[in-house]
Each structure stands twice: as structure tokens, then as C-alpha cells.
Amino acid sequence: MPEPGTTAVVILLPDAAPLLEAVRRIDPALVRHGVPAHVSLLYPFVPESALTGQDEKGVRSLAASFPAADLLLGEVVAEPGFVAVAVPELQPVVDAFHARWPGLRPYRGRFGPWPAAHLTVALGADNPTAATPVRDAVGSLLPLRTRAAAVQLVALTENGWRARLTAPLGGPEER
Numbered sequence: 001m002p003e004p005g006t007t008a009v010v011i012l013l014p015d016a017a018p019l020l021e022a023v024r025r026i027d028p029a030l031v032r033h034g035v036p037a038h039v040s041l042l043y044p045f046v047p048e049s050a051l052t053g054q055d056e057k058g059v060r061s062l063a064a065s066f067p068a069a070d071l072l073l074g075e076v077v078a079e080p081g082f083v084a085v086a087v088p089e090l091q092p093v094v095d096a097f098h099a100r101w102p103g104l105r106p107y108r109g110r111f112g113p114w115p116a117a118h119l120t121v122a123l124g125a126d127n128p129t130a131a132t133p134v135r136d137a138v139g140s141l142l143p144l145r146t147r148a149a150a151v152q153l154v155a156l157t158e159n160g161w162r163a164r165l166t167a168p169l170g171g172p173e174e175r
Contacts, residue, residue, distance in 0.1 A: 006156045007051065007164070008043035009059055009097055011090065012036055015146035016073060016119055019085060022137040023122045030083075030122040030134065034160040039087050039119055041097040041151065042104060048155045048164075056153065056165055058100055063151035063167035066093050074143040076135050077118060081126045083134045084118035090148060091117045093169075 016037035024031045046055050075086040094117045098106060106115050121138050125131040150171075153164045 002044065002156050004156050004158050005048045007045040007048050008154050009041040009045050010038040010152050010154060011041060011093070011148045011150070012038045012152060013119060013146045013148065016144060018141055019119070019121050019138050019144065022141060023134050026133050026137060027130065030124050032123065037119055039090050039117055041094050042101060042106060044108070045104065045153065046101070059151060059153050059165065060167040062096055062100055063169055064171050066096070067170040069148045069169070071146050071148055072143050073119065073146060076139045076142065078131050078135050081124055082120065083122040083125055083131055083138065084120045085138065085142070087117045087119055
């Protein structure tokens, strides 16, 4: 469980909220409370207490270097304890953030050194009995169209995640 001060860089996908709702109807414990549908670009990111203006500028600059994108979510991916939807169109963005901060291990190394871009829909579905209905429910809602429009740097507080900055994809770099 992350602690307050943990940060992440994400792309929110609000149109994908029905995927999380479908899982929540099966078992609310499988969906992280207060975390909207998103693709993590780098989690965990630099601890909030160590963030610098250069880190924030780097997030803005990288976001500006990629265009906003229309996405078609279509493939459910399941591994023990984890069900997600693949988002291969965002892999170049994920890779660029990882390359910019090479000392940070995405997901603390849980999914290897270069994890695939994905939208997590369930955590903790450790056995096939739990994972099968989740895969079926999510799969029944696919394909789903959504748009990646901005990158957010978020920080965990005592009251949940909050946006620290939002940078539009393909938008102007702030100096």
C-alpha cells in the first residue's frame, strides 16, 4: 500500500470508468477506492518531498512532445492477482517517461523493467474463480473508445490522490 507523499505520473481515461464500475459490481475490494481509470506512465514517481521544478518541467516537456490520442481499448490481460486492459498506443509515452527517469523502477519492478502500457481494472483477483468473472465483465464492454488528452502528476495525501499538475499532450511547454 502506498504511503502519503508517493507520486505517480498518469494519463486519466474517464471514458473507461465503466470498466472499473463493472469490476466494482463483482467485488468492490478489487478496485482501488478513489483512483479513476488511468494508465500509469511512471509509478512510483519521485517522492513528493524530493520533487523539483526540473521534474515538473520534465513532465510538461514530455507531455508536450506526444500528441493527444484517440484510443480503442480492446484486449483484456490477466495475470495472477491482476486484470487489465492493454493500451499499446500509449507504450511510446510510457517508455519515454521511463527513459527520462531511468533510476525509477516502474511498479517497484513487479512487472519487469519495461512494463506494458495498461489500464488496471482489478487487483487482488488471485484465483481463477475471481478473475474469470472480471475478465468476462470487462471483455463484454470492449471495444471501448476513449481519448488520452493530458498527463497528470498526482500525489497521495492523507485524503487520497490529488493532482499536482496537469500537462496537455501535444500542448505548449511551460517554461
